[in-house]
């Protein structure tokens with residue numbers, strides 16, 4: 001597997017004295033080793049982010065691991081030949097692993113941590129700890145527009161997540177899930193090669 005460390009993108013920009021461009025428009029997407037990330041690209045801890053060959057990420061994506069909040073630094077891995085639309089938002093308190101050939105539409109949020117929610121007035125939520133749970137998205141999934149994927153969710157391979165879904169629980173392989181909270185409405189039946197209603 002050929003991985004591109006996002007760190008290399010960022011380092012490359014700094015080496016070229018273009019650090020200002022990190023948060024500004026470039027006329028062309030920055031291409032390196034056949035992956036491309038359009039700017040502006042909002043990123044922190046790029047050393048914790050890997051992207052596979054052939055993956056394309058459109059502008060205004062935000063990819064932020066939060067190692068300072070947890071014991072083990074969270075890794076964000078995006079596989080090969082994926083496509084991620086405008087304003088993809090990936091916030092990682094725990095690992096977020098996305099397989100190969102995954103199509104992510106625009107305005108999708110994937111977040112692997114929660115703030116603790118003890119309503120004591122002395123300690124506001126903003127100062128409480130966080131709880132974390134990793135997220136996995138299998139190979140060859142299609143995540144529709146404005147989907148939200150919450151901590152601890154594992155989406156199996158070959159799944160379709162309908163536009164606007166809020167995915168709170170894991171989804172088995174080869175399922176179509178829609179709604180808030182997302183429910184599986186169809187599963188692929190390999191014996192007759194059709195999606196069957198659940």
Ligand SMILES: CC(C)(COP(=O)(O)OP(=O)(O)OC[C@H]1O[C@@H](n2cnc3c(N)ncnc32)[C@H](O)[C@@H]1OP(=O)(O)O)[C@@H](O)C(=O)NCCC(=O)NCCS
Pocket residue numbers: 103104105106143144145146160161162163164165176177178179185186195
């Ligand atoms: C889920 C989707 C792929 C359709 O899958 P499908 O298997 O063909 O679904 P159907 O059209 O047969 O609909 C099945 C049921 O789910 C409902 N449904 C379909 N998509 C839905 C969605 N996104 N949210 C909620 N309900 C949805 C339908 O209304 C229908 O309900 P009913 O049985 O009560 O009539 C499609 O609706 C969708 O959401 N596509 C994403 C579009 C998108 O984001 N495009 C960006 C391009 S990358």
